[in-house]
Amino acid sequence: MQYLPSAQQLPPEKDPATIIEAINVCKEYATGTLNVQALRGINLLIARGEVVAIMGPSGCGKTTLLNCLSSLDAVTSGTIRIVGHDIRSLSDRELTDFRAREMGFVFQTYNLLPVLNGLENVELPLLISGVVAKEARARAWESIAQVGLTRWARHRPAEMSGGQRQRFAIARALATAPSIVWADEPTGHWIARPARRSST
Numbered sequence: 001m002q003y004l005p006s007a008q009q010l011p012p013e014k015d016p017a018t019i020i021e022a023i024n025v026c027k028e029y030a031t032g033t034l035n036v037q038a039l040r041g042i043n044l045l046i047a048r049g050e051v052v053a054i055m056g057p058s059g060c061g062k063t064t065l066l067n068c069l070s071s072l073d074a075v076t077s078g079t080i081r082i083v084g085h086d087i088r089s090l091s092d093r094e095l096t097d098f099r100a101r102e103m104g105f106v107f108q109t110y111n112l113l114p115v116l117n118g119l120e121n122v123e124l125p126l127l128i129s130g131v132v133a134k135e136a137r138a139r140a141w142e143s144i145a146q147v148g149l150t151r152w153a154r155h156r157p158a159e160m161s162g163g164q165r166q167r168f169a170i171a172r173a174l175a176t177a178p179s180i181v182w183a184d185e186p187t188g189h190w191i192a193r194p195a196r197r198s199s200t
């Protein structure tokens with residue numbers, strides 16, 4: 001990723017490796033009489049195949065940036081291009097199709113549907129993107145196996161631990177083999193194994 005302090009520093013030629021571009025992005029929340037400026041002039045380029053972590057203290061704007069970059073939230077000003085498309089130029093329908101085809105999401109609060117079990121939750125985006133039922137089921141099982149939760153596939157989210165919900169959310173994001181995976185604190189529930197105590 002290139003973090004560019006100002007829009008003027010953006011390279012003049014379009015690099016075909018670039019998958020995400022943010023140009024002078026600002027996001028303001030209006031809350032009653034108070035305006036919160038969550039993003040102020042963000043410029044960055046992310047290349048295909050890159051793994052990028054956005055780090056910073058609580059409240060600094062990480063989730064806001066992720067939501068704007070991934071087109072879930074609208075920017076107040078500035079431009080975001082994903083795979084060369086200015087996301088403002090797409091209709092709601094085009095944007096929905098584009099997200100379903102190209103993106104997987106792991107939300108901070110997982111957003112698993114409570115009435116569906118783990119398997120059905122993972123299967124759902126595949127069915128929505130038009131994969132036939134039999135193939136969707138096979139791919140959902142594959143994705144669940146990758147996160148090591150085959151035994152829990154028939155359980156509903158309410159019967160899972162936080163870490164299991166998080167892993168089902170990851171399996172769901174990966175099941176469609178998207179070009180881009182957006183993940184908000186995707187390992188927050190993965191607790192490192194404690195170091196073994198010395199017996200002496």
Ligand SMILES: Nc1ncnc2c1ncn2[C@@H]1O[C@H](COP(=O)(O)OP(=O)(O)OP(=O)(O)O)[C@@H](O)[C@H]1O
Pocket residue numbers: 029030031036037038056057058059060061062063064065
């Ligand atoms: N819907 C909203 N309405 C008003 N203000 C908001 C809204 N969402 C976020 N904010 C404000 O925008 C700023 C950035 O919030 P954001 O959630 O992006 O931070 P964050 O870095 O992801 O925080 P955390 O690490 O605690 O999840 C904060 O000051 C927050 O209070």
